[in-house]
Amino acid sequence: MIFSLVHPQYRIIDPPFDKFTLEKKEFFRKTLSYLSYPPFETRQTEFKLREVAIQCKHINFVISGHIVSRLQLVSRQFIQKMFLYFDMTLFTDQEKEECAKTIAAVSNDVKIKADELISNYEKYVNPIYYLWYCSFLVKDYLNDCVLELYKYTKDFIECIQNGINLIWTKYRSKVFLDKRYWKGNFSNLFREYDKFSVKPDSFPPIYFGKIIDLQKRADLKGIPIYCTLVEEEETFIIKPHTENCQEIKRLPPFSNFAQF
Structure with missing residues (x-):
């Protein structure tokens, strides 16, 4: 789902690309042939992910600052830019085949995960949104929804992250990185790669x-979560076991609910 039809504004018309236009079109068609879904579905899925992101924001559910619709959009643009700036002289015929299969395989995997999220998010977001007022009565059920x-x-x-990094x-090393040929939106080519790290x-x-209530439910459901907890009077300090995360102070759910 990170690979789809290329927008006309991204057509390459400057040297040294003219020489390889036909070859790149063939490479593009070959990549499309390995997709397990029609390319136009990418845009439809993006609209659905935008709705997922909006609903998740309503319950303050954003993981590490990653807005799912934005992450998918950036990944698609990233692959399009990378694809359009491939230097075809650096590929052997076998490498072209492997590259096309790799991009398509990653895109197919992302499409599967996106469809799973889109199909299931409502039955977990809605209970959290509507039952938080009486959460003390259905605490375990809501924690199950969160998990x-x-x-x-x-x-x-x-x-997405694993696919883009791969x-x-x-x-x-196959990307043509001569800035003289970068146009418009490509002037900041690959600038957003850090989003995937x-x-x-x-x-x-x-x-x-x-x-501890959430931890117990996670253990029962077999969903791994990791944190170091220091209990305070009314809030909690949580230290996720990830190197890039700093100590995070967790506020109660819906602490800024009034703004929605």
Whole structure:
């Protein structure tokens, strides 16, 4: 789902690309042939992910600052830019075949994870949104919803990150990086690669009751979460076991609910 039809504004018309236009079109068609979904579905999925992001924001559910719709959009643009700036003289016929299969395989995996998130998010977001007022009565049920939403969202984020890192690591040396030929939006080519290096937190962004309540539900459901807890009077300090995360002070869920 990170690979789709290229917008006309991205057509390459400057040297040294003219020489390889036909070859790149063939490479493009070959990549499309390995996709397990029609390319136009990418845009439809993006609109659906935008709705997922809006609903998750309403319950303060954002993992490590990753807005799912934005992450998917950036990943698609990143691959399009990378694809359009491939230097075809650096590829052998076998490498072209492998590259096309790799990009398509990553895109197919992302599409699967996106569809899973889109299909399931409502049945977890809605109870959290409507039942938080009486959360003390249905604490375990709401924590189960938090954990399931966390699992689907984290799987989607990690799928994109792992796929982009794989493609960039294997084929970065094949990209034509001469800035003289960068046009318009490509002037900041690959600037947003750092977005794919921020790993998702190992703990959900919200929970109900005490942290031990969520941990018990996670153990029962077999969903791994990791944190070090220091209990205070009314709040909790959580230290996720990820190198890039700093100590995070968790506020109660819906602490800024009034703004929505």
